[in-house]
Amino acid sequence: MLSYYLELALRSLRRNPALTALMVMAIGFGVAASMITWSVFRAVSGDPIPDKSARLFTPQIDGWGPQQNLKGEPADALNYTDAMVLMRAHEAKRQTLLYPVQLSVMPGGDRDLPLAANGYAVGGDFFAMFEVPFEYGTGWSAQDDHARAAVVVISDQLNQKLFGGANGVGRTINLGGHDYRVVGVTRHWNPKPRFFDLFSTQGFEDVSDFYMPFTRALDLEMRTDGSNSCRGKLTFTTWDDWLQSNCVWITPWVELDSAADVARYRHFLENYAADQQRAGRFDWAPNLRLRDVVQWLDHERVVPPESRISFMVALGFFVICLVNTIGLLLAKFLRRAGEIGVRRALGASRRQIYTQYLIEAATVGLAGGVLGLLLTAAGVPGVGLLFPPQIARLAQLDLSLVALTFAVAIFATVAAAFYPAWRAAKVQPAWQLKSN
Amino acid sequence: MLKMSHLSKVYRTEVVETYALRDFNIDVKEGEFVAVTGPSGSGKTTFLTIAGLLETFSGGEYHLDGIEVSNLNDNARSRIRNEKIGFIFQAFNLIPDLNVYDNIEVPLRYRGMKAAERKQRIMDALERVGLSSRARHYPAELSGGQQQRVAIARALAGSPRLLLADEPTGNLDTQMARGVLELLEEIHRDGATIVMVTHDPELAARAQRNVHIIDGQVVDLAEEPRFHAHAAAPQSLA
């Protein structure tokens, strides 16, 4: 029976090639637009660390007060004073402070020009907290943090540049005029969005070249290469003045395994802020946030509005294409009312008519899916024209997108056909015999 | 009223020329009730479509109400159809999307008549065919006989000089057919010129004069009229 329906469908579609082409194109364009923008949207809106995102939190403490904070919200990073308190208190299972730094890799070997290297000053817990994968070696220990050791973890990319991909662990590199011992080489690791540094980045950056101890970076008085946001009157001229200022530039992260841990940590933050109020450093009530990764991504509006708007516009576009398809299917099916009447008179049941037309619609959906896939394949590389390169690069045509394209095309077309097919199945067997 | 002289209608395809009408002559006087009969394929319907200006013809002359129509453009032909001719079809040809009132209004609309006059004429026509109570019904809600009465009302509403009927009772049972025929006779008595195409001899017998068509030509049966027109001057029908 199915093959009979398919045959009928093909014959029917061949009979009105223009109408068929129109429907296939509507579905194809609609699906392609949705899939292309979806490929971007899913890339920017994904959870970058799904198995841990609910256990990683970034504390925020309002050090600016209601007059100067961000419409009631505390700043998106910490000043040095508050950051150091969190680090010393060590109230979480794992914790790290971090800020971006930029250094030059000094010439050596056959390079006679320095290389720019972008990285982060982080705590030793960073690697375990964020599940950084290692090619060679490991991160550094808590002792190294304490000892303010001159150690560094480099990316596979930098390892390739400096050591031709050979195991760089144990070698020494000169960054910004100081020597560091390589203790680890990461595998390719660049979570998108870069949830751990949304204060200084938009979330979609090139891979980092290195990670060095936070304590060592402070010793060398390395300024942040990222954002630095201050309030009130600025007076600092020295490194120490700056550290004591209200400028925020450090992002803290803590790992908390259970709700109880979260509650305890929140309590700790409240106590600290209350102490500061009592001591007169803050003349406002504690104003704290403890957001997990997903909340943080949301708060920082990491999904570019362009991506969201274009995805929604594409969905609207698809809906219109479907409305269009419903209309065309209705026209196509009802035009054959006479044929339906005869079929019904010859004993076809309503269900059989219904099935026949749904299968015809599914065939259109399949063809629309094929066209949609071709357009998507052509469109995904063209995303570079529409989105900034660092975001466009994320859009990829993979197997799941292919499957989704087909599924959406067929499912949507069949859904669109429900009403027209129902109308067709309502045609009375005798209808055609009655004259107009 | 309706005069065709040496009229011909040729259907051409790539290979053959088919004469549907050949040297066709007919003269229908004002106030006559003429039945046109003939076997299937004889050209009755072609005659009627040409008479009703639904189609053009290939040669000869056709005077309708004194006007030579062969050189008229499409718009002028439309106007004549609208103002001078009323059609009654075998299949009624009511517009299914419109209710009875709106159906009757169609030709009046095309004439650009004022709303009040349209309403008056529609109500009069409906009363005439005895369907005043069905103005808001849709064709599908009426019986065949009622539908044909609506069609007749639509034909009458515009006060045409000439009524063309194509097998007006062909789709009706005997009872309903009788009613429709009586209505036509009544309209004729009121002074209308009626040309009716039919293959039903009994129906044809009710007309004043019979014209028989075979192979696209009129065959003179030279019958005496059964009864005489009693109105000397034409008068409005509705």
Added chain:
Amino acid sequence: MQIRPILAALRRHKAGTVLIALQIALTLAIVCNALFIIHERLANMSEASGVDEANVFVIKNQWAGDRSTQQIDAQVRSDVLALRQLPGVRDAAPASGYPLKGGGWDNFVTMTPDQVKPTTDSSVYGSDEHLLDALGLRLIAGRNFRPDEVVVMGTQQVVIPPVVIVSKALADRLFPDGSALGKSFYAMSATPTTIIGIVDELHRPGVNQWNRPYAGQSLIWPLRPDDARGIYYIVRAKPGRLAAAMREAPKALYAQDRMRIIDPKDGLLSFARVRSRVYDRDRGMAILMGIVSMVLLAITAAGIVGLTSFWVGQRRKQIGVRRALGATRGDILNYFLTENLLIGLGGVFVGTVLAIGINLWMVARFEMARLSLAYVVAGVVALLLLGQGAVLAPALRASRVSPVEATRSA
């Protein structure tokens, strides 16, 4: 002309009517907003920078190794001297940033030293007396810096110079009566800074949402930014010699000192690239919305053609009857055009409500501007015309239906 019977007939074809109207409504809603987004984005992209964009390029220079502020200052002075001596170069200046860089330094501004709530915000450029000429800014009041007013600013040091040049936008914001020249204000400092010059236009480095309320508000301080992390060199080529100057400049710098990094990817940017880079989101959005609108209009038109063709096919007989009853070709054409116009009017009515609804939602969600009513009106007219255009072919076909159709059996 015959609206009531058309409406009556449409009531008998609810599904088709509703589908066309719905399609027109949705298309209107999306196209209005898409056009409005295009307009907004194009407006962003065409914002004036104040820069002589055809001739200016920017070098991002990073220092390699550990250097003192004094060493850096000496290097910067000799770098800009070397750049200014290049044959293709008109002028060059060291700078902490540049317009349309895509984010940079800005300070809150207050009128008194102890005011807590800032009056406004200004982006800050630290440079020397050559910046005005190197960017090609137009000084409309006051004077440029004197060389002796330029002071050194080391890494992350706060130095508040006593003199400042401001953009006209900032001057007007702070002193709406036009009396800015010679007046002072405070930019996150206890000491005032006095306006000695006003330039016509000077765009901020950032173009994102946060900068919107402070559009065009910038100031220049006579600070040589000797930051250990790096510096920007703003170079203005002589007319027509941009390409040559862009080739010469990095060579000249490396000849001065090799311990620097000019990134091969984005270390050297013509201002045309700067502009296109900072607005790539806007451009992409405008292109995407343009494509979507066009395809959408095409699909909607095709849908109207398809459904109307079906209706014409379905109504051949009744068109024949109408013709038999005296309808002219023009009457039949008018019938379908009027029918489409009525459906279109229904569609655009719903569509207008939807368009405004979507816009209000986007205003709330994405901080977009209110949809200008002109767009709705333009969209309404466009869609009604589109509908009439789309229906023309099937309507013409309908008008050619012969009245003989009336006599044929169904």
